[in-house]
Amino acid sequence: PGDTSVLAGLYGPAEAKVSKELPDRAALEVLLRPKVGLPGVMERSREQLLRQTCEAVVLGVLHPRTAITLVLQVLSDAGSLLSCCLNAACMALLDAGLPLAALFCGVTCALQPDGTILLDPTARQEQEARAVLTFAIASSERKVLMANTKGSCSVEEMQQCLAAAQRAADTIFQFYRDSVRRRYSK
Secondary structure (H helix, E strand, O other): OOOOEEEEEEEEEEEOOOOOOOOOOOEEEEEEEOOOOOOOHHHHHHHHHHHHHHHHHEOHHHOOOEEEEEEEEEEEOOOOHHHHHHHHHHHHHHHOOOOEOOOEEEEEEEEOOOOOEEEOOOHHHHHHOOEEEEEEEEOOOOOEEEEEEEEOOOHHHHHHHHHHHHHHHHHHHHHHHHHHHHHHHO
């Protein structure tokens, strides 16, 4: 929702610490900072999902032995936080001019107790939902790069949520294109 916001900062490609250096590609690190307090288990597991998604599109082989660090700071969380983080991450990669195989976006779906699907749910709608699913969808062939489910749903319901998320992705990719165009037309 419009009330969730995340600030993204991207550092690199820079020289990597020897312990983290990868001989064949860039080492990507994602740090998720909560609005208040220190990162906990929740942030750590989300960092993992975000890193895997970014690694799926960043052409790291073009910058071997370097480190890329993406820092995401939560400013406000009113629901659909993981998809907001995914969108901020993609915009940061795009903005930094890193070579990407595709763009990606995050879409969160809440499955209501009566089976209806809500896109971009608020925190309250997430609490009331039977299941909350977040997908990272690539701009090439709307491929799923990452799926995360909380709660329970049938395979059929998951497929319906995915189809809804893939349709919603078009709107987000259009938004990316418009923002980039605005930015470079100044």
